[in-house]
Amino acid sequence: MNSAAGGQSGAPDGPKQKRDPSHSLYIGNLPDTMFDLDLYKHFTSRGFKLKNARVMFDEANRSKRFGYLNFHDASEAQRCLAEMNNAMINGKQIVLNKQKDREFDSQANLLVRNLPKSLDQKGLADMFSAFGKIGSCKLNLRRRYFPWLRLCAVRFPR
16 A cells, blocks of 8 residues: 555556656655655645656555656656755655665765754755755765764766
8 A cells, every 4th residue: 555545546547658767756755654645746736747656665564755756748857856856745855866866876076974963955955056066965865774974975067
C-alpha cells in the first residue's frame, strides 16, 4: 500500500511507457506520512502539470522519505525544480534534483565540513551561489544516522 485514500495512486492509470529522465525529478526529505496521492495533490494544487508522483517504501511498508515526480515535459520539470527546491512540505524542507544523487555528487568540486547546525539546504545554496552558478549542492544526507557529521558537497559547472 504505497498510497493514501484506499489504494488510489498519484498517477493516472494506463500502459507503462518509457520514462524520459528529463521529465522526472527526485524529491527527498519527505515527511513519513506522505503518500503518492498526497504528493501528487501537493504539486498539482500549485499549478504543476504532473503525469504522476511516487513515494518509495521499504519491505516493511515504511516510507523511505523520498520519491519521484514525473512531468509531461522537461520544461515543467525545470520550472518545478526552480520554484520548489528547498520548499516546505508539512514542516519538512524538501530537496529536488534532476535525478537521485547517491551520497554526494561524484563530480563535486568542493567538499565542506564542520558546518553550523543551523545551516539548512536553502542556506547552503544561498551561501555558495555568491561564487557562481551551482550544478548541485547537497547537505549531508546521513543526519539521521550521524547527526554530528555536518558536511556538504557542491558542484560548480565547468
